[in-house]
Amino acid sequence: MRHRVVILGAGFGGLELATTLSETLGDEIDVTLIDKSDAFVFGYSKLDVMFGRTSPEAVRLPYRELAKPGLRFLRQTVTAIDPGAKRVTTDDDVHEADTLVIALGADYDLDATPGLAEGGNEFYSVAGAARLAEVLPTFTRGHVIIGVCGAPFKCPPAPSEAALLLHDHLVSRGIREDCEISFVIPFGTPVPPSPETSRALTTAFAERDIAFVPGRRVSSLDPARRVAVLDDGNELAYDLFLGVPKHRAPEVVLASGMAEDDYIPVDTETLQTWFPGVYAVGDVATVGVPKAGVFAEGAARIVAAAVVAAVRGGPQPGSYDGLGSCYIEFGSGRIGRFDADFLSGPVPTGTFHEPSTALVAEKQQFGASRRSRWFGG
Numbered sequence: 001m002r003h004r005v006v007i008l009g010a011g012f013g014g015l016e017l018a019t020t021l022s023e024t025l026g027d028e029i030d031v032t033l034i035d036k037s038d039a040f041v042f043g044y045s046k047l048d049v050m051f052g053r054t055s056p057e058a059v060r061l062p063y064r065e066l067a068k069p070g071l072r073f074l075r076q077t078v079t080a081i082d083p084g085a086k087r088v089t090t091d092d093d094v095h096e097a098d099t100l101v102i103a104l105g106a107d108y109d110l111d112a113t114p115g116l117a118e119g120g121n122e123f124y125s126v127a128g129a130a131r132l133a134e135v136l137p138t139f140t141r142g143h144v145i146i147g148v149c150g151a152p153f154k155c156p157p158a159p160s161e162a163a164l165l166l167h168d169h170l171v172s173r174g175i176r177e178d179c180e181i182s183f184v185i186p187f188g189t190p191v192p193p194s195p196e197t198s199r200a201l202t203t204a205f206a207e208r209d210i211a212f213v214p215g216r217r218v219s220s221l222d223p224a225r226r227v228a229v230l231d232d233g234n235e236l237a238y239d240l241f242l243g244v245p246k247h248r249a250p251e252v253v254l255a256s257g258m259a260e261d262d263y264i265p266v267d268t269e270t271l272q273t274w275f276p277g278v279y280a281v282g283d284v285a286t287v288g289v290p291k292a293g294v295f296a297e298g299a300a301r302i303v304a305a306a307v308v309a310a311v312r313g314g315p316q317p318g319s320y321d322g323l324g325s326c327y328i329e330f331g332s333g334r335i336g337r338f339d340a341d342f343l344s345g346p347v348p349t350g351t352f353h354e355p356s357t358a359l360v361a362e363k364q365q366f367g368a369s370r371r372s373r374w375f376g377g
């Protein structure tokens with residue numbers, strides 16, 4: 001019988017893993033990729049949707065276009081995971097695996113922040129970004145807070161990007177002087193592993209009169225009084241609240257008993273969970289790297305190499321390296337880049353590349369190359 005790999009979640013990690021396995025082993029194995037959605041959307045596309053640079057329809061990459069040797073995509077919702085038996089139940093079927101990979105990402109827990117669902121607007125989902133694309137053009141004056149409601153959260157630079165792009169949006173409509181922008185984040189700096197990136201961002205905030213409130217988390221909103229309550233009890237009045245909700249692993253993962261502190265602990269070198277033959281990659285896992293697509297992708301390549309070694313024999317893969325490059329929108333049509341190394345030394349290190357228009361083209365190429373590799377065409 002062919003080796004059966006079941007991958008839960010067709011996001012950044014799941015798509016990279018399925019593609020690498022198909023490229024390397026083709027019909028030699030039997031890969032089942034399961035996702036509840038019918039399309040993939042890059043995380044950064046949510047900012048494009050929110051600021052009206054594109055539509056929610058235009059950023060969808062439909063899974064029906066996935067056609068690869070040895071790969072079967074199933075649109076199903078995972079309802080239970082038995083990691084000991086490597087058995088998965090969905091709303092439609094039961095799947096048995098020889099290798100099981102959890103790549104279900106991180107979900108948003110809006111209820112963890114009282115008042116957020118009623119009084120705020122999250123911009124971390126496509127639906128939230130699409131709603132904001134309608135709300136923002138109607139906003140004409142007052143105080144906008146961009147507030148982070150819990151850490152860890154996906155793509156740590158994203159709320160900084162949102163603040164800078166919001167500035168551009170208000171300038172382009174000629175109403176920047178009628179508006180204030182504040183940015184609340186639980187870290188001491190915008191991107192703690194990179195002092196250079198953080199310095200560039202705080203300089204950009206200062207140049208644009210964006211009030212930076214570091215080291216604070218938004219713990220609740222009082223929609224009636226239009227007030228954001230911070231974790232030190234201080235209050236900030238707002239007219240429009242744009243929030244990054246608290247994250248956690250999807251409910252089905254928490255119910256499986258695999259999670260600890262909201263995520264699945266894994267061996268940092270192999271991405272294997274406590275259960276033999278069961279791996280977790282990407283945002284759903286605790287690995288010591290930020291929750292971002294580039295890191296999910298790197299982790300997926302290590303798991304792919306382990307599957308190839310299991311099927312064909314041969315050497316086990318090297319350790320997961322925790323390397324990744326993050327593109328950061330600085331507004332004014334410029335993008336910077338941070339090349340990070342999270343695991344090789346005692347502390348994360350990296351190199352910051354100044355914002356430029358050349359990096360705008362490079363980021364487009366980053367997306368286009370994934371799109372053609374995963375979906376073809």
Ligand SMILES: Cc1cc2nc3c(=O)[nH]c(=O)nc-3n(C[C@H](O)[C@H](O)[C@H](O)COP(=O)(O)OP(=O)(O)OC[C@H]3O[C@@H](n4cnc5c(N)ncnc54)[C@H](O)[C@@H]3O)c2cc1C
Pocket residue numbers: 008009010011012013014034035036037040042043044045046047076077078079103104105106123124125154155158250252281282283284291292293294295296326327
């Ligand atoms: C605003 C924003 C900007 C970002 N910018 C960047 C960036 O510039 N660069 C970067 O690298 N990263 C960026 N990210 C982060 C990036 O999107 C995520 O870190 C990345 O997608 C994580 O990949 P993953 O495979 O772990 O999970 P995901 O890509 O989230 O995929 C998880 C999949 O699991 C599926 N799923 C969940 N539960 C179930 C279930 N019960 N049954 C079936 N399927 C299920 C989901 O439908 C989803 O398709 C950004 C994120 C946001 C929100």
